[in-house]
Amino acid sequence: VVLTQSPGTLSLSPGERATLSCRTTQSVSDGYLAWYQQRPGQAPRLLIYDVSSRAADIPDRFSGSGSGTDFTLTIGRLEPEDFAVYYCQQYRDSRWTFGPGTKVEIK
Amino acid sequence: EALLVESGGGLVHPGGSLRLSCAVSGFPLRDYSMSWVRQSPERGLEWVSFMKNTGSPIYYADSVRGRFTISRDFGRTSMFLQMNSLRAEDTGTYYCARTWRTNSFDIWGQGTVVTVSS
Numbered sequence: 001v002v003l004t005q006s007p008g009t010l011s012l013s014p015g016e017r018a019t020l021s022c023r024t025t026q027s028v029s030d031g032y033l034a035w036y037q038q039r040p041g042q043a044p045r046l047l048i049y050d051v052s053s054r055a056a057d058i059p060d061r062f063s064g065s066g067s068g069t070d071f072t073l074t075i076g077r078l079e080p081e082d083f084a085v086y087y088c089q090q091y092r093d094s095r096w097t098f099g100p101g102t103k104v105e106i107k
Numbered sequence: 108e109a110l111l112v113e114s115g116g117g118l119v120h121p122g123g124s125l126r127l128s129c130a131v132s133g134f135p136l137r138d139y140s141m142s143w144v145r146q147s148p149e150r151g152l153e154w155v156s157f158m159k160n161t162g163s164p165i166y167y168a169d170s171v172r173g174r175f176t177i178s179r180d181f182g183r184t185s186m187f188l189q190m191n192s193l194r195a196e197d198t199g200t201y202y203c204a205r206t207w208r209t210n211s212f213d214i215w216g217q218g219t220v221v222t223v224s225s
Contacts, residue, residue, distance in 0.1 A: 028225035034211035043202055044152065055213060087152055091210035094166045096142070096154035 001026045001093050003099035011107040018075040020102045022088035027068050032091040035064055035073045038101075039084045048073065049087075078104070109133035109214045111203050112206040118213030123193050127219060129186040129203030134214075136160075136184045143177060143188050146218075149201030156188065157206060173196075193223045 002025045012018055022033070031051045036044040046055040048064035051071065061076035075082055083106050088099040115127040129141070143155040156177040157166045165177055176189040186203055198216040207213035 030210075032210035036212075043218055044212070045215070046207065046211055046213045049207060049211040049213070055207075089152075089211065094157070094164075095168070096144075096157070096210075096212075098152035098154070100151050 001090055001095070001097050003088055003097055005086075005088060005089060005099040005102045007102060008100075009103045009105060010107050012078055013107045014078050014080055016078050018073075018078055018082070018104055020073040020075075020086055020104075022066075022071045022073070022099055024069045024071075026092065028071070028090050028094050031067055033064075033065075033066070033071050034089045034091075035062075036087045037082075037084050038106065042059075044087060070075065075104075109205065111205070111214055111216035113203050113216040114195060116201060116221045118222045119193055120225055121190065121194060121223055123223070124189070124191045125193065125221060127188040127201055127203075127221075128189065129188075129216060131184045131186065134205070136179065136186070137181055140209065141179065141186050142212060143203050143204050144202045144205050144212065144215075145197075145199040145221075146202070150196070150199065153199075155201070158186070170178040190221070193221075195223050197221060198223045 006021045033051045035048040038044045054063045063074045085101045085103045087101045110132045112130045117175045140159045142157045157175045161205035174192045179186045203217045205214035
């Protein structure tokens with residue numbers, strides 16, 4: 001399974017809404033699609049699992065949606081700490097695969 | 108607080124070996140499946156290996172199968188990755204990660220850097 005993410009870079013201002021896309025080459029089984037945030041010099045942090053469930057301590061401005069092969073991560077109103085790289089990840093057939101990432105940068 | 112701390116990275120020649128360790132605290136290792144994930148500019152984030160909390164099953168990415176071995180020491184709450192026949196493309200930051208509901212990774216260590224170069 002190959003994951004593609006778009007756009008590669010998203011330039012937005014604090015307070016704006018961010019919409020990130022993830023597409024898979026095969027339908028995601030059992031909703032096993034997750035999203036991660038990675039800030040410079042840090043490890044990835046789980047934001048969303050099972051397509052739309054927020055991980056522990058994740059603010060509700062982060063939301064996930066989608067089905068089949070098309071998924072979306074939405075950040076309702078960007079806070080300064082949200083400017084980072086975001087990865088989607090799927091699980092299928094005992095394999096875990098990550099997308100190439102979308103960088104959300106300050107406009 | 109759940110915490111993972113990796114160690115054992117370094118510079119190694121092609122064909123060499125390294126053993127990475129992951130010290131686990133803040134949760135019982137016996138109750139959670141664990142994985143290794145690596146990251147490099149060339150390959151991005153790449154899952155490497157998985158071990159179920161019971162010790163089986165174990166899975167490997169095609170790129171490392173036959174060269175890497177995952178293991179854990181239940182008594183000392185540590186996980187390991189033995190890496191043999193290392194190649195330049197194995198260069199990267201290696202993270203241990205707690206596997207959440209089998210399909211995602213909810214706790215990550217800070218990573219340990221592996222460089223394979225002559």
